[in-house]
Amino acid sequence: MKAAPFDYVRAATVEEAVGALSGDGARALAGGQSLVPLLNLRLARPTTVVDVNRLDLDHLRLSGTDLVLGALVRHRRVETSPLVRREVPLLAEAMSHVGHVAVRNRGTVGGSAAHADPAGELPAVCVALDATLVARGPAGPRAIAARDFFxxxxxxxxxxxxxLVEVRLPVPPPGSGHAVAELCRRHNDLALVAVVACVTVSEGTVTRARVAVAGAGPTPLRATAAEALLVGRAPTADAIASAADAVADSTDPPDDLHAPATYRRDMAAVLTRRALRQAVAP
Ligand SMILES: Cc1cc2nc3c(=O)[nH]c(=O)nc-3n(C[C@H](O)[C@H](O)[C@H](O)COP(=O)(O)OP(=O)(O)OC[C@H]3O[C@@H](n4cnc5c(N)ncnc54)[C@H](O)[C@@H]3O)c2cc1C
Structure with missing residues (x-):
């Protein structure tokens, strides 16, 4: 199938893109890894496609205590960046699970966040680490907390x-461990369920825990009950098992042709156990 007809605008500046997106039925085109299939299947029928690839939004830097990623930073760059690997290794590892290298060479941070796939890795990391997403619209810039974005x-x-122009991720405290645990039907398919975790242990006690689950509800879920069960305790097998049970209880997975809800819920617990064990390993 071919896409339905649309007008094409290649924006040269953020202002021009915002102006073009303000029209009825306009849609941004970044890496095209999600939008182009939707166009070709006629599941998306925008009147105007606004190509944002030439905008100056591919910055990747540390600013104070935040890692700042422009919306056009490609997944592959995030995955391989020494800065990201040093400051927020959870993000680098999560991006290595997104599709294949060809997809990661084109897909962008802004595209993944705006596409808001409930099984996407980037949205889960944003929710786990309390990211701020910065948008620019006709009324100017606006900062949106990840918990309110999806x-x-x-x-x-x-x-x-x-x-969406920027994603800001607070850098976890030094000494934090992290892990990404996923269940996919084939290597690097979109996950049936994925768990991302970032845990800080100091003198044998968990001082901070961040856990989010993808593919187990309509949005990425922050597992706050599980986090509360870990903080202040030693990261023992029992503590991890209670946290994993709490994650399963907090999920609201869909029943679909890929997997029944009960299976996804059970897998959320299994993957949480795996992720937490790895995140707290010395
Ligand atoms: C084979 C394959 C496997 C994949 N596997 C995974 C996977 O395992 N995990 C995963 O998370 N994703 C996966 N994806 C999706 C991939 O990560 C996409 O790159 C991502 O979802 C969208 O990024 P993009 O830059 O390509 O966005 P596009 O496809 O260009 O756009 C996606 C949506 O975001 C909007 N948009 C884009 N940029 C902006 C912006 N700056 N501001 C506002 N709206 C914007 C578009 O209008 C559109 O609605 C896969 C894709 C393919 C083709």
Missing amino acids: LGPHRTALAPGEL
Whole structure:
């Protein structure tokens, strides 16, 4: 199938992109790894496609205590960046699970966040680490906390005409361990369920725990009950098992042709156990 007809605008500046996106039925095109298949299947029928690839939004830097990623930073760059590997290794590892290298060479941080796939790795990391997503719209810039950004499957808090320009991730404290545990039918397929974890242990006690689950609800889920069960305790097998049970209880997985909800819920617990064991390993 071919895409339905649309107008094509190649924006040269953020202002121009915002202006073009303010029209009825306009949609941004970044890496095209999700939008182009949707166009070709006619599941998306925008009147105007606004190509944002020429915008100056591919910065990747440390700013104070935040790792700042421009919306056009490609997944592969995040995965291989020494800065990301040093400051937020959870993000680098999570990106290595996104599709294949060809997909990661084109897919962008902004595209993954705006596409808001409930099984996506980047949204889960954003929710786990309390990212801030910065949008630019006709009324100017707006900062949105990750917990308020993802509203449902492929639904975000971006208003019509708003362009996502930046994602800011607070750098975890030194000495934090991390892990990504996923269940995919084939290597690097979109996950049936994925768990991302970042845990800080000091003198044998968990001082900070961040856990989020993808593919087990309409949005990435932050497992706050599980985190609370870990903090202040030694990271023993019992503590990890209670946290994993709490994660399973907090999920609201879909029943679909890929897997029944009960299976996804059970896997959320199994993957949480695996991720936490790895994250607290010396
Ligand atoms: C074979 C294959 C396997 C994949 N596997 C995975 C996987 O395992 N995990 C995973 O998370 N993803 C996976 N993906 C999706 C991939 O990560 C995409 O790169 C990502 O979802 C979208 O990024 P993009 O830059 O390609 O966005 P595009 O496809 O260009 O756009 C996606 C959506 O975001 C909007 N958008 C893009 N940029 C902006 C912006 N700056 N502001 C506002 N809206 C914007 C677009 O309008 C569109 O609605 C896979 C894709 C393929 C083809």
